[in-house]
Amino acid sequence: MASSWKLADHPKLPKGKMVAVVVLDGWGETSPDKYNCIHVAETPAMDSLKKSAPDKWRLLKAHGTAVGLPSDDDMGNSEVGHNALGAGRIYAQGAKLVDQALASGKIFNDEGFNYIKQSFANNTLHLIGLMSDGGVHSRLDQLQLLLKGAGERGAKKIRVHVLTDGRDVLDGTSVAHAETLEKDLSELRGKGIDAQIASGGGRMYVTMDRYENDWQVVKRGWDAQVLGEAPHKFKNAVEAIKKLREAPNANDQYLPPFVIVDDGGKAVGPVLDGDAVVTFNFRADRMTMLAQALENEKFDKFDRVRMPKIRYAGMLQYDGELKLPSHYLVSPPLIERTSGEYLVNNGIRTFACRYSHSSFKEVDTVFLSMYNSETVKFGHVTFFWNGNRSGCFNSEKEEYVEIPSDSGITFNVKPKMKALEVGEKARDAILSGKFDQVRVNIPNGDMVGHTGDIEATIVGCKAADDAVKTILDAVEKVGGIYVVTADHGNAEDMVKRDKKGEPLIGKDGNVQILTSHTLHPVPVAIGGPGLAGGVKFRKDVPNGGLANVAATVMNLHGFVAPDDYETTLIEVA
Numbered sequence: 001m002a003s004s005w006k007l008a009d010h011p012k013l014p015k016g017k018m019v020a021v022v023v024l025d026g027w028g029e030t031s032p033d034k035y036n037c038i039h040v041a042e043t044p045a046m047d048s049l050k051k052s053a054p055d056k057w058r059l060l061k062a063h064g065t066a067v068g069l070p071s072d073d074d075m076g077n078s079e080v081g082h083n084a085l086g087a088g089r090i091y092a093q094g095a096k097l098v099d100q101a102l103a104s105g106k107i108f109n110d111e112g113f114n115y116i117k118q119s120f121a122n123n124t125l126h127l128i129g130l131m132s133d134g135g136v137h138s139r140l141d142q143l144q145l146l147l148k149g150a151g152e153r154g155a156k157k158i159r160v161h162v163l164t165d166g167r168d169v170l171d172g173t174s175v176a177h178a179e180t181l182e183k184d185l186s187e188l189r190g191k192g193i194d195a196q197i198a199s200g201g202g203r204m205y206v207t208m209d210r211y212e213n214d215w216q217v218v219k220r221g222w223d224a225q226v227l228g229e230a231p232h233k234f235k236n237a238v239e240a241i242k243k244l245r246e247a248p249n250a251n252d253q254y255l256p257p258f259v260i261v262d263d264g265g266k267a268v269g270p271v272l273d274g275d276a277v278v279t280f281n282f283r284a285d286r287m288t289m290l291a292q293a294l295e296n297e298k299f300d301k302f303d304r305v306r307m308p309k310i311r312y313a314g315m316l317q318y319d320g321e322l323k324l325p326s327h328y329l330v331s332p333p334l335i336e337r338t339s340g341e342y343l344v345n346n347g348i349r350t351f352a353c354r355y356s357h358s359s360f361k362e363v364d365t366v367f368l369s370m371y372n373s374e375t376v377k378f379g380h381v382t383f384f385w386n387g388n389r390s391g392c393f394n395s396e397k398e399e400y401v402e403i404p405s406d407s408g409i410t411f412n413v414k415p416k417m418k419a420l421e422v423g424e425k426a427r428d429a430i431l432s433g434k435f436d437q438v439r440v441n442i443p444n445g446d447m448v449g450h451t452g453d454i455e456a457t458i459v460g461c462k463a464a465d466d467a468v469k470t471i472l473d474a475v476e477k478v479g480g481i482y483v484v485t486a487d488h489g490n491a492e493d494m495v496k497r498d499k500k501g502e503p504l505i506g507k508d509g510n511v512q513i514l515t516s517h518t519l520h521p522v523p524v525a526i527g528g529p530g531l532a533g534g535v536k537f538r539k540d541v542p543n544g545g546l547a548n549v550a551a552t553v554m555n556l557h558g559f560v561a562p563d564d565y566e567t568t569l570i571e572v573a
């Protein structure tokens, strides 16, 4: 091992304990009422962590500047949350880096913009992404500045391909967003630039799949954006969105794909040879599939029919390992020396007979970890945890297990999702004795919370709690340690509130359902028979956030975290 990777031994805490790191997705803490699904659901395992050991349970900041977002008005999300959990430091995240690059104008001078600019004189600039001010994947104000900047720098023809949100923002806000965008585009037209929205669709049905759960989602987008083909054709995007929202059960997240056509019925913005394409989402996970389709010569995930020769740039580079895409407007946060890489590089003593004839022979340089979740969250505890790197650091020491998610349904239909299976896989991994760390993501609070279905979310929260119980029981059996936490809030508040905290009523007389994440803190609990006596949460880290978890977990493995990591949450009395 290179000496720079060597972690110092913890002065008091032993090595060799199995540590289970459990991340409940979308599981925040707030006051109890009927819109707090975690409160309403039966969650005995999580409740007992809170009640039984007050010095081993606390809250952590999971939003805003604590996770590298531009301001404390920004809710947390899985990318920034798992980045902080795994990296142990707070990095300025994509949202903030793009803000800075736009404010300074640097974005327009760097390689990525200069590359796409070569298409401006004779071809079209296409901008594809999420039309939202949620700040999780993209922001409308950033798109507006990008459009203005491209117009000022010679773009003659611009086509915007919008994906409607309703997940990070209230359902129905897509109409106002499209109107705002149309106004900007008409201003550009006033300056002689041929600028229009060319296609659209709901993010969850068109384009923004992740972790290869369902390539058909990306194909629907490809057909509309690149080929100019979709089942619905309209003259104008605002009209399209309004009309498609009239269908029973329609919502912004799942709007069907549409294209804008001219008077002759011809799509106004297919992507053609010589064009430039920018995917303007800064967040990676839901853009990498489209990025592969736009960038890779060889591609077999669906029939692209026509693969135009384009200049393609991402808002950011989405995958640092695969260098995908190769051109980008803003450099992503350089997240290095993550806790996963350190731990893999610091052999700890194991008693796994798989590595030795005598089960008590010391074997060094073996650190096995096992990460698992189901498909829709799989990359969270691997890709995001490892600083937006796909693949493992060392395949002999890490095993990534993925449980296929249900696909083609919204998760309120099956709110238990694969929580049982995730819990059982984690249990088996813990009991196998092969792993020093077992890391899992339990998705229900978040994925079901995003549907806005309160009854289903309650069922999902209970299923998540059952999975926690399965894992805690296994930790108990092997004498291990657990760290249970969450990446950001969601299921604990399902309604939009006024400043006083009262639920807001919409035009239809019903409460306004909140499908998004929240600004609430998340719990973290430690324990298990392997936890050394006297270990408890320090009182002098009152502002602790997700980034403090990595040093804590390193301690529990018997190491001291590197100096530049955010401080540990624990002390040994």
Ligand SMILES: O=C(O)[C@@H](CO)OP(=O)(O)O
Residues within 6 Å of the ligand: 025, 026, 076, 077, 078, 079, 136, 137, 167, 168, 286, 446
């Ligand atoms: O589904 C997603 O992409 C986001 C919300 O936009 O949720 P999470 O950050 O929990 O993955």
Ligand SMILES: [Mn+2]
Residues within 6 Å of the ligand: 025, 026, 077, 078, 079, 446, 487, 488
């Ligand atoms: Mn999440």
Ligand SMILES: [Mn+2]
Residues within 6 Å of the ligand: 026, 078, 446, 447, 450, 490, 517
């Ligand atoms: Mn979410």
